Amino acid sequence: MSERKPKPPRDDAELAARVEAETRPAPWTPEDRVRFREGVETRVARRARWRARRNLALAGSLALAAAAALFFAGRAALGNTLARSGSHPMSDPAVIRPFKIEVPDSALTDLRDRLARTRWPDQIVGAGWDYGTELAFLRALCDYWRTQYDWRAHEAALNRWPQFTTDVDGERLHFIHAKSRHPDAFPLLITHGWPGSIVEFQKILPLLTDPTAHGGRAEDAFHVICPSMPGYGFSGPTHSRGWDPERIARAEVEIMHRLGYVKYGAQGGDWGAIVTPWVARVDPKHCAGIHLNMLLVIPPPDAKPEALSEAEQKRLAYSNEFNASGTGYQAIQGTKPQTLAYGLTDSPAGLAGWIAEKFRAWGDCPDGDVLSAFSRDELLTNISVYWFTGTINSSTRLYYEQRKSAKLAIASGKIATPTGCAVFPKELYNAPRAWAERHYHVTHWSTFESGGHFAAMERPNEMAADLRKFFATVR
Amino acid sequence: MSSRESQGALELLGESRARELPSLEAWVAVHGERAVRIASRFVRGDRAAAEDIAQDAFARAWRALPRLRGEAELATWLYRVVVNEALSHLRKQKLRDGLVALLGPERPAGAPSRDPTLRARIAAALDTLTANERAVFTLVHLEGFTVEETAQIRRRAVGTVKSHLHRALAKLRRELATRWEERP
Numbered sequence: 041m042s043e044r045k046p047k048p049p050r051d052d053a054e055l056a057a058r059v060e061a062e063t064r065p066a067p068w069t070p071e072d073r074v075r076f077r078e079g080v081e082t083r084v085a086r087r088a089r090w091r092a093r094r095n096l097a098l099a100g101s102l103a104l105a106a107a108a109a110l111f112f113a114g115r116a117a118l119g120n121t122l123a124r125s126g127s128h129p130m131s132d133p134a135v136i137r138p139f140k141i142e143v144p145d146s147a148l149t150d151l152r153d154r155l156a157r158t159r160w161p162d163q164i165v166g167a168g169w170d171y172g173t174e175l176a177f178l179r180a181l182c183d184y185w186r187t188q189y190d191w192r193a194h195e196a197a198l199n200r201w202p203q204f205t206t207d208v209d210g211e212r213l214h215f216i217h218a219k220s221r222h223p224d225a226f227p228l229l230i231t232h233g234w235p236g237s238i239v240e241f242q243k244i245l246p247l248l249t250d251p252t253a254h255g256g257r258a259e260d261a262f263h264v265i266c267p268s269m270p271g272y273g274f275s276g277p278t279h280s281r282g283w284d285p286e287r288i289a290r291a292e293v294e295i296m297h298r299l300g301y302v303k304y305g306a307q308g309g310d311w312g313a314i315v316t317p318w319v320a321r322v323d324p325k326h327c328a329g330i331h332l333n334m335l336l337v338i339p340p341p342d343a344k345p346e347a348l349s350e351a352e353q354k355r356l357a358y359s360n361e362f363n364a365s366g367t368g369y370q371a372i373q374g375t376k377p378q379t380l381a382y383g384l385t386d387s388p389a390g391l392a393g394w395i396a397e398k399f400r401a402w403g404d405c406p407d408g409d410v411l412s413a414f415s416r417d418e419l420l421t422n423i424s425v426y427w428f429t430g431t432i433n434s435s436t437r438l439y440y441e442q443r444k445s446a447k448l449a450i451a452s453g454k455i456a457t458p459t460g461c462a463v464f465p466k467e468l469y470n471a472p473r474a475w476a477e478r479h480y481h482v483t484h485w486s487t488f489e490s491g492g493h494f495a496a497m498e499r500p501n502e503m504a505a506d507l508r509k510f511f512a513t514v515r
Numbered sequence: 516m517s518s519r520e521s522q523g524a525l526e527l528l529g530e531s532r533a534r535e536l537p538s539l540e541a542w543v544a545v546h547g548e549r550a551v552r553i554a555s556r557f558v559r560g561d562r563a564a565a566e567d568i569a570q571d572a573f574a575r576a577w578r579a580l581p582r583l584r585g586e587a588e589l590a591t592w593l594y595r596v597v598v599n600e601a602l603s604h605l606r607k608q609k610l611r612d613g614l615v616a617l618l619g620p621e622r623p624a625g626a627p628s629r630d631p632t633l634r635a636r637i638a639a640a641l642d643t644l645t646a647n648e649r650a651v652f653t654l655v656h657l658e659g660f661t662v663e664e665t666a667q668i669r670r671r672a673v674g675t676v677k678s679h680l681h682r683a684l685a686k687l688r689r690e691l692a693t694r695w696e697e698r699p
Contacts, residue, residue, distance in 0.1 A: 048692050052684050055691065056656035062637045063657060065555045065562060068548045076551065076566060077543045083574035084539070134540045297544040 067223055070136045070204060073300045077134075134298055139203040139214060141195050141274060143428045148191060151388055151427065155186040158389040169400065169408060173393040177410075181396060182389050185420050194421040198238070201245060203274070206298060208291040211283075214274035215267040215295060216241070220249040222261035226515040227301040228507070229292060229319065230266045233310020233334075234435055235395040236494065237273045238266045239422040244496040247504035260508040265299065267292055269311065271434030273425045278434045284445040285311065285438075289318030293326075302326050305511045309333040309495060311438060317449035317480070320457035329483075329514035331460040331507055333495045337471040337479055338450065351487075352472040355463075362468050366401055369394075373439035381433030391432055392423050402493035404466040413498055450479035460484035460510030462503065466492030484510040539577060546590060547573070549658065550597050556653050557601035559638050568604055572596035594668045598654070602646045640690035648683035651676050656684075 049055040068076075163175035201216045216238055219225070228248065232240050241264070246253070251260040269288055271278040292315070296304055306327055308316035313334035320330045345356060372380050384391045396419055400410035410419070426432050449455065459480035463470050465488065476482055486506050491499035550572060555565035576593045583589045641649060647669070654665040655676075662680070666673045 049688075052688070055684070055687060056652075058633075059637050059641070059687065060657045062634045063556045063560065063641070065552055065560055065565070068551075073544070073547060076547050076570065077540060079566065079570040080539065080543060080547075080573040080577070083570055084577050087574055087578060297541060300544055300548045302545060302549075 064223075068300050069219065070217055070299055073298070074136055134206060136204045136206045136298060139205045139274070140199050141203070143191065143195060147428055151424075152186050154388050155182050158182060158387065160389070169397075173397040173400075178389065178393050178396065181416060181419070182392060184416055185388070185392070185423075189417065189420050189424075191421075191424055194417065194424070197242065198421075205274075206295060208294045209270075209287065210280060211270050211278055211291070212276060213267055213270060213291060213295065214276075215265055216245070217299065218245050218249045218264040218266075220261040220263050222252075222258045224259065225249070225261035225263045226511055227296070227299075227304035228262040228264050228511065229296055229304060229306040229316075230264060230496075231269065231288075231292065231306070231308040231312030231315045231319075232266070232272070233308070233312050234272075234438060235398055235422070235426065236310060237422050237425045238268055239418070239425055240494055240497050241266050243500040244504050247500060248507065251504075251508065254504075256504075256508060260512070262305075262507070262511070263301075265296065265301075265304075267295060269315070269435075269438070271437060272431055273429050275431075276429060276434075277431055278437070282441060282445070283438065284441040284447065285315045286318045286322070286445070286447055286449070288438075289315045289449075290322055293319055293323040296323075296326070303328050303515075305329045305331065305514065307331040307333075307507060310493065314442075314448070317455055320455050320459075321449040321452075324457060327457055329458045329460065329511060330455075330480075331462065331484075331510050333462040333464060333503070334467055334469050334493070335461055335463070335471040335476050336448075336450075336469045337475045338448075339471075340475060340478060343475070348472050348474075355465075355467075355470040356472070358466075359469050366468075369398070370439055373436040374443045375440065377433060377436040377440050380436060384432045385430060388423075388427050391427055392420075394432075395419075395423050395426065399494065402466070402468060403498055404464070404490050404492035413492070414494075418497065454478065455480050457481060458483040458514050460506070461486070462495065462506045463487040464491035464493075464495050464499065465489070467495075468493055483513060539573075542577075542589070543573065546593060550593060553594065553597050553653060553658055554601045554604075556641075556657055557598075557605050557649070564604060565601075568600045569597055572600055591664075591667050594654075594660075595670070598650050598668065602650060605646075605649075636691065640687050643686055643690055644683050645679075647671075647679045648686065651679040652683035652687070655680055 049058055160175065160179065164171070168174055169177075201218050203214060203216050205212050205214050207213070230241055232238060245264055245266075247256070248262040248264050252258050268275040270283050270291055288311075292306075303326055306316045306319045307330070308314070309332070313332045314336060316330050316332060320327045345353060348356065384394055396410065399405075399414055399419055400408060403410065403413040405413045426435065457480075459476075459482050461473070461476060461480075461482060461484065463486065473482065473485055486509075488499065488502055491502065495503045547569070550569040551562075551565050554568040555562060558564045558568070572593055575596055576589060579592060580589065583592060641652075644652065650669055651665050654660040654668060655662060660668065662673055662676050666676045669676065671679075
């Protein structure tokens with residue numbers, strides 16, 4: 041108990057602020073919200089039953105002639121009451137259920153067995169990575185995966201974060217809900233991309249949720265929500281057509297609403313940077329700001345690349361090179377993903393080869409050394425998530441669905457939500473700021489000396505600092 | 516609720532305007548926490564009592580939904596019921612407090628305060644406000660409603676709300692200034 045006499049407030053605003061702080065209850069947890077809604081539903085049902093009984097009692101107590109008429113009225117009233125009660129979600133798909141990752145031992149044994157029996161392709165001597173994933177690298181990685189990699193340790197690390205599932209739009213969606221111990225933390229929705237997963241955010245989560253333990257301030261804290269996108273990882277394969285970025289954004293917004301967040305921020309890279317603008321588009325009243333670490337824009341019709349700065353021209357040249365030589369995967373995933381899926385779903389080595397090459401090509405890997413940017417365990421935990429959940433097929437369908445819907449949030453007018461952009465030099469698409477400002481209300485722009493496509497993994501400290509800085513302006 | 520179920524529920528309401536209204540779950544998602552928070556500010560952070568008040572208000576408002584004209588009216592109605600129920604609870608609580616011994620069991624607290632004596636002082640100061648003063652002070656200064664919104668929720672004229680607000684602030688200033696001069 042404090043021995044110091046509190047100072048009187050300077051003015052009415054300070055007085056009100058002190059009263060507010062001292063009467064504010066603890067924020068809701070997901071469990072609070074579910075318990076509260078169930079309580080409301082119970083009361084709604086109880087009231088409906090009570091009204092039905094009252095209607096019947098009323099009908100029975102009246103004279104015969106009148107009773108005949110009122111009986112049918114009572115029946116009608118009862119019918120309506122029950123029908124309406126039945127329409128309420130008493131067995132509610134919106135329920136948020138706790139979730140733990142528990143891969144069965146049989147799946148681990150099967151993985152090791154398949155890895156041991158891999159039939160390896162040939163490779164031209166000295167070809168390195170010129171033709172795609174290098175044979176020697178992949179053999180070593182798969183050998184480590186089979187003999188030393190400890191999935192159980194990484195499973196336990198992932199399970200340190202509270203995880204949940206909830207049914208949205210006909211699919212079960214999985215998400216991490218890492219609540220900060222700081223009560224005024226700002227809710228932040230982070231969306232991954234392909235071939236990423238929630239594994240990308242393991243290093244940045246502690247920095248965002250517990251800033252005071254990592255050199256930050258309590259007012260920088262975030263409650264972080266990381267969904268596994270529909271069709272990805274622990275959300276499992278999707279079961280219907282049409283899961284394009286807009287639909288994914290709507291599902292994520294639904295999760296945020298179910299969690300009770302009425303003001304939040306959203307962040308994304310890769311597909312997350314395409315889904316996140318949709319979040320701002322479909323939920324502008326509640327989404328207070330978006331932060332992107334990949335900037336895909338529609339170049340202006342009168343674009344004059346020569347008028348751009350040297351750095352901007354360099355970044356554009358990087359994107360053009362990627363478009364020319366690095367997008368074969370988009371063509372196959374966008375046109376015949378099912379055909380690709382048989383091999384990748386059956387062979388862990390095939391899957392690792394398909395995914396690891398992207399981490400090497402897209403990360404900031406000096407001299408092409410992928411292990412200088414990502415540890416073997418990081419790579420394999422992400423690949424294992426795809427493997428154990430059998431979601432490489434449904435994950436690649438996103439490219440197909442995007443081609444089919446051909447919709448972009450930025451195509452239908454400027455997004456008014458304040459937008460922060462983090463520009464890492466090895467990012468695949470980094471539009472010039474002037475081009476980005478045609479689509480976004482850019483209020484924050486940061487450029488970094490190093491780092492690539494998987495910024496939360498590669499540069500977690502810089503990324504966390506940038507998120508704190510930008511969201512401080514909108515929280 | 517899936518979009519199919521949601522659609523079915525709306526059709527059952529038989530109101531074309533009902534299409535503009537949210538599902539129960541969405542409505543709870545948007546207003547639930549705030550409703551509980553408002554209630555909790557009247558009941559000294561007694562979470563169970565606050566949830567009880569808010570749940571009852573939701574259930575009553577849900578029944579009234581077909582009669583209401585849209586989300587805005589629904590929200591105004593809901594918060595009106597929450598405030599009225601909370602004030603009613605407060606009146607009953609004060610009656611009970613007058614009857615039980617002075618050293619009754621401690622009420623459950625909300626979020627822990629850095630200075631528990633300050634929390635107690637503020638709770639006591641709030642108890643000196645009339646029902647109207649407390650309601651408008653809570654809605655405007657603690658929950659961020661505008662004076663106009665507060666007037667709608669309380670079904671009072673804007674001038675009346677301003678006058679209650681003025682008196683509430685003057686009382687709190689006086690009460691807290693006095694109390695802050697005392698040693699803890």
